[in-house]
Amino acid sequence: MPLTKNELEKMIKEAFPDAIIVLEDSQGDNNHYSARICTEAFNGKTKIEQHKMVYKALKGKMGNELHALQLETMGK
């Protein structure tokens, strides 16, 4: 069962309370999202580490309930 936009935003917010999040359901199917996430938690981290932090926040849903998440991550 795909992930609703609210569920996705909630999971990201829980992991990164200070984050500015721009989330788009790019195909309107709750399964292909693009997300721009800006949080202090990413400061000093490599891109791979930043993206892994997001995947961790999604608690195993990435690649399962959630098929595609185009990520743009940046520190504050």
Add this chain to the structure above:
Amino acid sequence: MNINEQIKNVISQNDICLFMKGTPEAPKCGFSLAVSNILKTFNIKFHSVDVLANDEIRNGIKVYSDWPTIPQLYLKGEFVGGCDIVKEMFEKGELKEVLKKKSLI
């Protein structure tokens, strides 16, 4: 040889190694297509592994790199990223730098 060792071998034996869905000539996913096309712009030979042809590799590579999606690009054994990161690096010219630094171009 278990799947992890098989994956390690493929990655260590190929300087440029792309785990993707389908093949460079017939990609089966937009993200895989994007990364293989980016590599093609450098006119370099690269080894591709079609994860759709082997479920063990398809799941094993995600465990190996602790990265949940396909495609996955490796340069001289090092995981560089999936579609977003490779695209971002390419657009910023960073991918060319890494390829040069690893004397792959």
